[in-house]
Amino acid sequence: xxxxxxxxxxxxxxxxxxxxxxxxxxxxxxxxxxxxxxxxxxxxxxxxxxxxxxxxxxxxxxxxxxxxxxxxxxxxxxxxxxxxxxxxxxxxxxxxxxxxxxxxxxxxxxxxxxxxxxxxxxxxxxxxxxxxxxxxxxxxxxxxxxxxxxxxxxxxxxxxxxxxxxxxxxxxxxxxxxxxxxxxxxxxxxxxxxxxxxxxxxxxxxxxxxxxxxxxxxxxxxxxxxxxxxxxxxxxxxxxxxxxxxxxxxxxxxxxxxxxxxxxxxxxxxxxxxxxxxxxxxxxxxxxxxxxxxxxxxxxxxxxxxx
Numbered sequence: 001x002x003x004x005x006x007x008x009x010x011x012x013x014x015x016x017x018x019x020x021x022x023x024x025x026x027x028x029x030x031x032x033x034x035x036x037x038x039x040x041x042x043x044x045x046x047x048x049x050x051x052x053x054x055x056x057x058x059x060x061x062x063x064x065x066x067x068x069x070x071x072x073x074x075x076x077x078x079x080x081x082x083x084x085x086x087x088x089x090x091x092x093x094x095x096x097x098x099x100x101x102x103x104x105x106x107x108x109x110x111x112x113x114x115x116x117x118x119x120x121x122x123x124x125x126x127x128x129x130x131x132x133x134x135x136x137x138x139x140x141x142x143x144x145x146x147x148x149x150x151x152x153x154x155x156x157x158x159x160x161x162x163x164x165x166x167x168x169x170x171x172x173x174x175x176x177x178x179x180x181x182x183x184x185x186x187x188x189x190x191x192x193x194x195x196x197x198x199x200x201x202x203x204x205x206x207x208x209x210x211x212x213x214x215x216x217x218x219x220x221x222x223x224x225x226x227x228x229x230x231x232x233x234x235x236x237x238x239x240x241x242x243x244x245x246x247x248x249x250x251x252x253x254x255x256x257x258x259x260x261x262x263x264x265x266x267x268x269x270x271x272x273x274x275x276x277x278x279x280x281x282x283x284x285x286x287x288x289x290x291x292x293x294x295x296x297x298x299x300x301x302x303x304x305x306x307x
Contacts, residue, residue: 087245088190088202088204088245090247091190091243091245091246091247092190092192092202094247095175095190095192095241095243095247095249096142096192096200096202097142097143097173098116098117098142098172098173098174098175098241098249099114099115099116099117099142099175099192099193099194099200099240099241100114100115100116100117100124100139100140100141100142101113101114101115101139101140101194101197101199102114102115102124102126102130102131102137102138102139102140102149102163102239103137103138103139103140104130104131104134104135104136104137104138105134105135105136106133106134106135107133107135111130111134112130112194112197112235112236113126113127113130113131113194113236113238113239113240114126114130114192114193114194114236114237114238114239114240114241114253115130115139115163115239115240116175116239116240116241116249116252117172117173117174117175118162118174118175118177119174120167120171120172120174121167122164122165122166122167122172123152123162123163123164124139124149124162124163124164124165125160125161125162125163125239125252126160126161126162126163126238126239126252127159127160127161127238127239127252127253127254128154128155128156128158128159128160128161129159129238129254130161130238130239131151131154131161131163132154132156132161134151136148137149137150137151137163139163139165140199141168141172142173142199142200143170145168147165147166147168148165148166149163149164149165150163150164150165151163151164152164156221157221158221158223159221159223159254160252175241175249176247176248176249177248177249178244178246178248178249178250179248179250180227180250180251182250183207183210183227183244183250184207185206185207185208185209185210186206186207187206187207187244188204188205188206188244188245189204189205189206189207189229189231189242189243189244189245189250190202190203190204190231190242190243190245191203191204191205191229191231191232191233191237191240191241191242191243191253192240192241192243193233193236193237193238193239193240193241193253194236194237194240195233195234195235195236195237196234196235196236197236198236201237203231203232203233204231205229205230205231205232206229206230206231207227207228207229208228208229208230209227209228210225210227210228211225211226212225212226212227212228213225213226214226214255223254223255226254226255227242227250227251229242233253237253238253238254239252239253240252240253241253
């Protein structure tokens with residue numbers, strides 16, 4: 001009896017179900033951890049892609065900006081060059097009608113030069129060496145009108161002379177006279193005259209130097225405080241105008257460069273051709289105050305004065 005009861009009890013223990021208060025076994029924890037790691041990796045990859053997109057867009061924008069800036073700079077340079085050309089053309093158009101051709105007859109031939117109309121009463125400034133020793137003097141205006149001229153005054157020391165012509169019916173175009181003391185080295189200038197008889201020729205250059213001392217040759221006067229320019233000039237330019245870009249006549253072309261080895265003018269294309277200038281006062285005594293140095297004499301005439 002006791003043995004049977006013990007067996008029954010033992011079977012009862014084996015078949016007894018789990019108590020509801022007992023927790024079910026937890027699933028393996030490895031699988032959820034793998035899911036969180038994948039999300040993190042995807043986020044990093046997304047961030048890297050976003051940064052690449054930002055860098056690409058930024059680089060492209062910078063390239064576009066640089067190209068736009070370069071294009072704008074190029075356009076500005078072209079615009080400035082066009083504006084300078086337009087200014088030169090305007091100044092030349094303004095001054096050319098006041099430049100005349102001076103033709104003189106001499107005992108041994110003839111000579112040709114240029115002159116500048118300095119007042120409405122018919123007074124013209126030129127170089128003394130253009131009219132020195134002249135038997136007759138004729139002035140040819142920009143419109144082709146020919147007028148006989150008389151020598152009203154001269155100053156050989158400054159190589160300046162004043163001519164007088166009768167005022168034609170249509171009147172005269174008078175040059176605006178500047179002040180050569182205001183010129184600066186490097187400043188752009190024009191030279192207008194009749195080189196080699198080619199009337200109304202305009203060349204351009206810069207003020208190369210100021211306050212030069214230049215000799216016009218053996219036994220000739222030495223010009224002080226001349227203006228030097230690299231604007232090309234040739235025989236016939238003497239007596240014409242050195243003009244700034246405001247349209248003011250600041251000097252009178254007087255000399256060209258001389259090759260010291262051969263005592264001739266340099267013939268190379270584009271070679272500097274200095275001028276000489278001085279500032280005459282247009283009175284009968286013709287007092288000239290020199291003021292520049294190199295290929296043109298600067299003028300400070302008083303148009304209302306009667307030479």
